[in-house]
Amino acid sequence: xxxxxxxxxxxxxxxxxxxxxxxxxxxxxxxxxxxxxxxxxxxxxxxxxxxxxxxxxxxxxxxxxxxxxxxxxxxxxxxxxxxxxxxxxxxxxxxxxxxxxxxxxxxxxxxxxxxxxxxxxxxxxxxxxxxxxxxxxxxxxxxxxxxxxxxxxxxxxxxxxxxxxxxxxxxxxxxxxxxxxxxxxxxxxxxxxxxxxxxxxxxxxxxxxxxxxxxxxxxxxxxxxxxxxxxxxxxxxxxxxxxxxxxxxxxxxxxxxxxxxxxxxxxxxxxxxxxxxxxxxxxxxxxxxxxxxxxxxxxxxxxxxxxxx
Numbered sequence: 001x002x003x004x005x006x007x008x009x010x011x012x013x014x015x016x017x018x019x020x021x022x023x024x025x026x027x028x029x030x031x032x033x034x035x036x037x038x039x040x041x042x043x044x045x046x047x048x049x050x051x052x053x054x055x056x057x058x059x060x061x062x063x064x065x066x067x068x069x070x071x072x073x074x075x076x077x078x079x080x081x082x083x084x085x086x087x088x089x090x091x092x093x094x095x096x097x098x099x100x101x102x103x104x105x106x107x108x109x110x111x112x113x114x115x116x117x118x119x120x121x122x123x124x125x126x127x128x129x130x131x132x133x134x135x136x137x138x139x140x141x142x143x144x145x146x147x148x149x150x151x152x153x154x155x156x157x158x159x160x161x162x163x164x165x166x167x168x169x170x171x172x173x174x175x176x177x178x179x180x181x182x183x184x185x186x187x188x189x190x191x192x193x194x195x196x197x198x199x200x201x202x203x204x205x206x207x208x209x210x211x212x213x214x215x216x217x218x219x220x221x222x223x224x225x226x227x228x229x230x231x232x233x234x235x236x237x238x239x240x241x242x243x244x245x246x247x248x249x250x251x252x253x254x255x256x257x258x259x260x261x262x263x264x265x266x267x268x269x270x271x272x273x274x275x276x277x278x279x280x281x282x283x284x285x286x287x288x289x290x291x292x293x294x295x296x297x298x299x300x301x302x303x304x305x306x307x308x309x
Contacts (some may be wrong), residue, residue, distance in 0.1 A: 002120050004067065006031050007052060011061030014047045014213075020045040023213035031157075034180075034190040038200045038209035038295070040303055044213040045193035046086065049162050054078050054192065065158070071079060079107065081190075084154035086163045088147050092136040096127060099135060100150050107154040114153065121149040125179055136302060141172025148179060159183065161192040165199060177202055197295040211303040219293055228301050229293035230255050232271035236264045236278065236285040249283035258300055267297070 005028035014022035022044040029035045037045040043075055050056035051063060054074040063070055065077045090099050097118050104114030122128050125145040135143060144164065151159060164180070165173040180203060184190055194200050200207050203222045209217040209224070234254065238246045243259050250257040254268030268274040271290030278285075 003031050004028055007035075007191070008064045009062065012048070012051065012058060012063055013060035014051060014056065017061040020213055022059075023049070024134040025208075025210070025213075025215045026063055027208055027215065027218070029189065029191055031189055032184070032187055034184050034192070034203050036191075036200045036204035037208050037210055038195070038197070038204075038299070039193075039210035040195055042212075043210040043303070045210055046162055047213075048210075049160055049193055050190070053081060053160050054082055056081045079154065080147050080157045082151035082154065082159040084144075084151050084159070084161040084164055086166065088143050090135045090143060090146060090150070093134065095132050096122065096138070096146050097131040099146060099151055103150045104153040109153070117153050117155075118149075121152055124152075124182075125149045126175070130136045141168050141175065144168060144172065144176060145179070148176070152183075156188065158189045158191065160191065162305060163193055163195070165194075165196065171198070197299055201295050209299065209302050216302045217298070224295065225293050229297040230267040231269045231293060232267075233291055233297055234266040234268060234271040234274045234278075235280070235287075235289040235291065236275075236283065237262065237265065237287045238285055239265070239280070246283065246285075249278045249281055253277040253281075258288050265297070265300070267293070 007029035007229070010026050011024045012022060013024050025048070031105065037048060039045050047056065051058050054070040054077050057071065066080060066301070068077055070077055083100065094102070096163055100118035100121060101111065101114045104117060105111070116299065120129050125148060126141060127145055130138065130142065135146065138146070165176055167178070180190060190203070192203065204221060206218070206220050208215045219227065236250065247259055247264060249264050250264050253274040254266040256267050258265040266274050275288050275290060
């Protein structure tokens with residue numbers, strides 16, 4: 001039998017006056033999995049995370065964490081959570097180690113225990129050599145790692161990460177992905193929001209795609225690609241401003257096509273065959289690329305207007 005879900009939501013809603021940010025969504029998160037909310041800005045991801053984190057009351061529906069109701073057991077739930085907010089809230093004037101120790105005191109850890117855990121966590125995020133450094137001059141990637149270390153000081157069962165790698169360079173992103181993967185291997189349940197498709201594909205066992213406050217698809221990254229995209233995608237690039245004139249070459253050579261500002265995408269089970277048909281019909285693209293389908297292609301299909309606006 002499947003274990004009881006760590007998070008259970010049915011008909012979950014969040015309203016701000018007349019505006020509905022989260023519009024009746026259902027989802028479960030199982031212990032030990034990495035679960036993602038994927039969607040464009042304004043889709044309702046952060047509002048959902050704030051309700052899960054017991055910092056924003058629900059407007060309707062049901063939400064349970066560890067079998068508890070956030071409305072009546074918010075403090076008990078928060079003691080078992082680690083939270084990595086979208087924007088770092090570190091004390092810039094304190095040292096890296098002091099940030100962790102002081103945060104640990106909020107969970108009634110003794111100073112000695114908080115210091116012991118801080119030493120272990122800074123080793124985990126590869127920042128031992130920065131323990132005595134002030135936070136202010138650190139790079140964005142280092143600050144993000146400090147925030148993750150701080151979120152783990154209470155040894156949480158559930159770690160919430162809101163846009164964990166926004167604004168980071170590729171190297172910093174991959175370091176963070178490695179640390180999060182190691183946490184999952186240790187049994188920590190991860191729930192994250194992101195609008196980076198490659199991040200969701202790398203980190204998530206399951207995810208939901210949100211748009212306009214609703215869930216429009218759910219499954220593993222591979223399941224979503226199989227359900228909403230073809231095996232391959234042909235990318236055709238024509239001279240700037242001529243996509244409309246060249247769209248006819250994409251008709252009938254695949255399952256469907258998308259016209260983007262910079263290229264035309266043809267979704268086909270055999271991209272090379274689709275390219276041969278386009279060239280045979282007289283197409284003269286400046287470049288052509290055949291690649292496997294990704295979550296970005298799923299995203300384009302489900303929330304395409306938000307990618308090109």
